[in-house]
Amino acid sequence: MNAARPPAPLSRTLAAIPAAAAGGAVAALAAWLVLHAMSLPAFGGSPMTRALATAAVTVVLAATAAALLAAHLRPAMGRAGRAAVALVTHLAPAGLVVAVLGIPLASTRLYLDGVSVDQGFRTEYLTRMAAEPGLRDMSYIDVPPFYPAGWFRLGGWFARAAGLPGWAAFQPWALITFAAAGCLLVPVWRRLTGSLALGAAIALSTTAVALTVAAEEPYAAVVAMGAPAAAVLARRAAYGGRAAAVALTLFLGASATFYTLHTAVAALVAVLAAAGAAIRLRRVAPLLRLAGIGAGSLLIAASVWAPYVLARLGGAPASGATAAHYLPEDGAQLPLPMLSAGVLGLLCLAGVAWLVLRAAEPTARALALATLTLYGWALASMLATLTGRTLLGFRIAAPITITLATAGVLGIAAALSRLPRDTPAGAGESPRPGAPAPRRRRTRVATLVTVLALACAVAHAQSIPARLHGPIDLAHTDTDGSGRRADRFAPDAGAHYPELDRVLREAGLDPAESVLLTDERNFLAFYPWYSFQAMTSHYANPLGEFDKRNAAIESWTGLSDPGEFAAALDRSGWRGPDALILRGDLSDPEAPLTLDLAEDIYPNNPNVLFRGVAFDRGAFAEGWSATQVGPFAVLVRR
Numbered sequence: 001m002n003a004a005r006p007p008a009p010l011s012r013t014l015a016a017i018p019a020a021a022a023g024g025a026v027a028a029l030a031a032w033l034v035l036h037a038m039s040l041p042a043f044g045g046s047p048m049t050r051a052l053a054t055a056a057v058t059v060v061l062a063a064t065a066a067a068l069l070a071a072h073l074r075p076a077m078g079r080a081g082r083a084a085v086a087l088v089t090h091l092a093p094a095g096l097v098v099a100v101l102g103i104p105l106a107s108t109r110l111y112l113d114g115v116s117v118d119q120g121f122r123t124e125y126l127t128r129m130a131a132e133p134g135l136r137d138m139s140y141i142d143v144p145p146f147y148p149a150g151w152f153r154l155g156g157w158f159a160r161a162a163g164l165p166g167w168a169a170f171q172p173w174a175l176i177t178f179a180a181a182g183c184l185l186v187p188v189w190r191r192l193t194g195s196l197a198l199g200a201a202i203a204l205s206t207t208a209v210a211l212t213v214a215a216e217e218p219y220a221a222v223v224a225m226g227a228p229a230a231a232v233l234a235r236r237a238a239y240g241g242r243a244a245a246v247a248l249t250l251f252l253g254a255s256a257t258f259y260t261l262h263t264a265v266a267a268l269v270a271v272l273a274a275a276g277a278a279i280r281l282r283r284v285a286p287l288l289r290l291a292g293i294g295a296g297s298l299l300i301a302a303s304v305w306a307p308y309v310l311a312r313l314g315g316a317p318a319s320g321a322t323a324a325h326y327l328p329e330d331g332a333q334l335p336l337p338m339l340s341a342g343v344l345g346l347l348c349l350a351g352v353a354w355l356v357l358r359a360a361e362p363t364a365r366a367l368a369l370a371t372l373t374l375y376g377w378a379l380a381s382m383l384a385t386l387t388g389r390t391l392l393g394f395r396i397a398a399p400i401t402i403t404l405a406t407a408g409v410l411g412i413a414a415a416l417s418r419l420p421r422d423t424p425a426g427a428g429e430s431p432r433p434g435a436p437a438p439r440r441r442r443t444r445v446a447t448l449v450t451v452l453a454l455a456c457a458v459a460h461a462q463s464i465p466a467r468l469h470g471p472i473d474l475a476h477t478d479t480d481g482s483g484r485r486a487d488r489f490a491p492d493a494g495a496h497y498p499e500l501d502r503v504l505r506e507a508g509l510d511p512a513e514s515v516l517l518t519d520e521r522n523f524l525a526f527y528p529w530y531s532f533q534a535m536t537s538h539y540a541n542p543l544g545e546f547d548k549r550n551a552a553i554e555s556w557t558g559l560s561d562p563g564e565f566a567a568a569l570d571r572s573g574w575r576g577p578d579a580l581i582l583r584g585d586l587s588d589p590e591a592p593l594t595l596d597l598a599e600d601i602y603p604n605n606p607n608v609l610f611r612g613v614a615f616d617r618g619a620f621a622e623g624w625s626a627t628q629v630g631p632f633a634v635l636v637r638r
Contacts, residue, residue, distance in 0.1 A: 010243055016090070016187035024094035024183030025176045031098040032172045035106035042476045042487045043104040044469065054462045056099035061461065064092040064204065065454045068197045072446050089200040093182025093207040100211055100464040102175050104472050108486030111171040112216045112471035114478025115525045119216065121539045123525040125149075126173070127166030129156025131528035132512055135307055137541050141515055141530040141575055144307030146321070146541040150257025151177065151219030153304070167481045167526045174218040181222035182207035188229050192363070193410075201409050202228075204457070209344065209405045211464050214398040216471055223255040223262040224399040228406040231370035232363055234270040237293060238277035238286040249293045253300025261395055265377050267294075269370045276369075311543060320546030322537040324389040325602035331394035334378055337401040343460040347408035348401065354411025367407050374400045385603065416449060481526035494522055496630035500581060501527045503627050507636040509578055517553070518581035519596040519610075520632070532577045536598040536608050549574065550597055557613045565619035566637075579636040582615060586628045593617060593633050 043049045067088040071077065077085075105111065113119035125138040129152045137143040158176070159169035182203055190199030206225050214221035230251050236244035248270060255263040274290035302309075312318060338348035355371065358364040374396050381393025465472065476486040479494030500523060504514070517532040518524070524531055533549050534540035552572050559565040569576035584593035592614040599609045620626060620635050627634040 010191075013187055013191045016190075017184050020090045020187050021180040021184040023091055024179040024181075027091055027094040028098055028102070028175045028179035029172060031094075031102055032175055035098075035102055038106065040103070040107045042107050043465065044473045044476065045487065049104060049107070050465060053099055053103040053465050056103060057096065057461045058458050060092055060095035060099055061204070061454055061457045063088050063095075064200060065450050065457075068200060069446060069450045072197065073443055086196070089196060090183055090186045092200060093186070093203050094179035096204060096207050096461060097175055097178045097182060097211065100208075100461060101178070101215065101468075104465045104468070105171055105475055108475045109168050109171065109480050109482075110475040110478055110486070111174050112468060112475055114474040114476075114480075115167070115522050116474050116478060118539075119474075120521045120525050121535050122152075122217075123167050123170055124521065124535075125152045126155050126159070126170050127525060127528050129153050130159035130164070130166030130169060131156075135304065137544070138539075139524070139531040139534040140541055140544040141513075143541055143543045144311050145304075146308050146543065147539065148219075148257055148260055149304045150254070151259075165481060165526070166528070171475075177218045177222055178207065178211065178215075181225050182210075185225065185229065188226075192229060192232055195413075198409065198413055201413070201453075202406050205347065205405050205409050206402055208457070208461050208464065209402050210398065212344065212460075212467055213401050215468060217259075220259040220262060220395070221398060223259045223266075224402050226251055226255065227262060227266055227399045228367060228370065228403045230266045231269050231273075231403070232366045234266075234273040235277075235362060235366040235369070237270070237289060238274045239281075240285070240289070245289055245293055249296035250300070252293065252297035256297065256301035257304040261392055262399055265374060265396065265399065267297075268377070269373050272369060272373060273366065308543070316543050317545060318542035319548060320537055320544070320550075321540045321542040322546075322600045322602065323539070324384075324392060325600055326392065326394075326538060326607050327385060327390050327603055328394055328605055330397065331381065331390060331392070334375065335397035335400050337397075337404060342463075343456045344401070344405065346456075347412075348404035349408070350411045351404040351407030351409075354414060355407050358411070358414065363410065364407070367403055367410075370403050371400065371407075374403065388602075419445070479522070493520075493631055494526075496632060497523050497526055499629045500632060500634060501529075503629055503634050504529070504579055504636065507579070507625065509636065514578045515575050516579050516581060517577035517595070520581055523581070532574070533597075537600045538607070545574075550599070553595070553597060554613055556619070557615050560616040560618035562619055562622040562624075566623055569637075577637070579634065580615075582633045582635065583631055584633045585631075586626050586633050589617070593635075 040049050040052070067085045070081070071085045074081070101112075111119065115123050121138065125147065128136050128138050129149070133156075135145050135149055135153070137145045138147065155169060155173040156166065158173050159166050162169060162172070164172075185203035185206055186196075186199045188199070189202040190196050193199060193202075206228070210221040210225050214224060230248060233241075233244040233248040233251070237248050252263060252267055252270070255266065270290060270293065274286040277286035278284060338345060338352050340348075355364050355368045359368060377391060378393040378396045378400075381391035381396075384391050477489070479485050479491040481497070483491055483495040483498050485491050497520075504516075511527065511529045515530045515532050516524075521535045523529075533553065534544060534546055537546045540546040552568075556565065556568055559568060580595075582593040582595055585591040594612050594614050596610040596612050599611060601607055601609045623638055625636045625638055627636075
């Protein structure tokens with residue numbers, strides 16, 4: 001392999017990063033449009049779609065390998081050749097995203113997991129941002145958002161530009177996000193390593209790992225994808241790198257608007273790197289640079305966080321949110337990807353070996369610090385359970401795996417660089433009879449390395465759709481916002497959602513100005529109505545006072561007098577519901593009108609208990625219109 005060349009001019013990198021991101025986004029969107037113009041069978045019901053995904057994976061990776069091999073064997077290739085190599089390598093991550101996600105999802109309008117469990121609230125948030133400009137909470141009206149809105153806000157802009165409802169924009173926006181993030185990593189790592197081949201290899205491996213372990217949560221995954229580069233930048237910034245300091249500031253600021261957990265760990269790595277540099281240099285300058293990075297990143301983060309922070313500083317009441325009350329089985333174990341079977345396990349194992357054996361090198365030291373910090377966070381999360389909460393350590397598995405995989409690529413490249421180099425025969429020496437010429441030997445070795453790397457890459461990448469089989473199936477079996485299932489089986493009660501929306505609008509209600517009380521979270525995921533209560537306390541805005549709202553709802557179920565019921569709604573302390581969507585049969589006086597309340601039961605797993613409560617029909621005898629829509633009783637306040 002060629003030794004790393006001196007870095008290209010910074011101006012070239014600054015131009016390449018947005019160009020690569022934009023190119024990846026456009027390529028992913030174009031591919032999505034083409035795929036959805038076709039009629040492909042559901043992924044789980046036919047091997048055809050899986051075969052197409054495997055073929056696409058092979059073509060993308062083979063084209064990238066061929067381009068890099070050609071660049072290695074012909075370093076003096078012309079401008080057109082270099083441009084072709086750059087185009088292929090910089091867009092390869094987008095091709096990989098389309099192959100392993102876009103094709104399996106081409107027969108459905110939903111994204112991974114459909115609208116089941118957590119994907120329901122994510123879809124609800126994107127639907128909200130697509131329907132209304134500005135920063136809005138996904139559920140509560142007139143409340144600034146608490147969950148980071150950056151990815152959803154940008155997705156809302158995309159949805160409006162594309163003319164799509166938020167739920168239908170989720171899939172293409174997720175593909176665009178992964179593609180743009182993967183493609184921009186090529187010039188980033190090319191700058192950090194001085195090698196296009198390494199930049200492309202790290203970007204592709206990072207994209208593949210992210211799609212393997214974190215595809216359901218794209219906004220968190222892309223932050224994890226940038227974590228290894230951020231660790232390297234943190235060390236360089238600590239030792240005076242100005243460009244690194246600016247880049248780290250931009251990353252931390254932008255990532256804080258996407259996903260705060262990964263940002264917090266990346267910031268902790270930066271703090272430790274600066275502290276280590278200050279101790280080693282016996283100077284305060286690294287800490288001052290850290291302060292500047294922190295101030296700059298906070299300014300960027302304020303573009304999303306300012307309304308919530310100002311509300312809290314202004315004394316707004318807050319209670320009931322339990323985001324840290326979750327401890328799944330994964331959170332009770334340390335992630336050890338280097339011991340897993342398969343190509344990914346071997347790559348991570350190579351990463352561990354490189355981090356240990358080359359610990360004196362700056363890049364290895366930076367990634368080792370990041371790895372130790374991530375494991376420290378996971379352990380601290382386990383110990384934090386003694387305080388009645390966690391640090392959501394199970395989410396750390398993705399950045400750990402990505403960091404070790406990145407180290408693995410660097411380690412393999414370092415090992416290859418130590419292979420004996422061909423040297424011309426000395427004076428009086430003659431080549432061994434029958435031995436191939438040095439150039440031919442170099443070609444054979446490079447070709448062998450390329451073929452082996454390609455085989456390993458295809459082996460892992462073609463397995464990603466199978467690993468995501470469950471989430472892909474849910475994307476086809478969940479009823480979408482149009483009331484249909486992608487697998488063409490009969491839909492569930494979601495088939496009545498369009499009629500629910502019509503009834504509410506014909507009653508004079510406006511989604512942007514009205515509040516519903518309902519436990520039909522999927523309805524709120526597809527239609528941008530505000531909700532009196534959030535899905536669960538774990539995704540609830542603290543300013544919404546989830547616990548107190550639950551208590552208020554339960555108190556309302558004990559009222560039968562219409563006047564008392566209306567008065568209770570008005571004096572609740574929050575904007576009361578303009579309509580209720582309950583389960584029940586209005587034609588049967590004995591049938592209950594029910595609603596499920598979500599309760600936090602941490603540390604149990606599952607950590608949510610849904611408990612049904614019933615409203616007294618007498619409370620709606622006056623001042624309410626009642627309409628039956630399928631299994632739903634729609635009660636609208638007049």
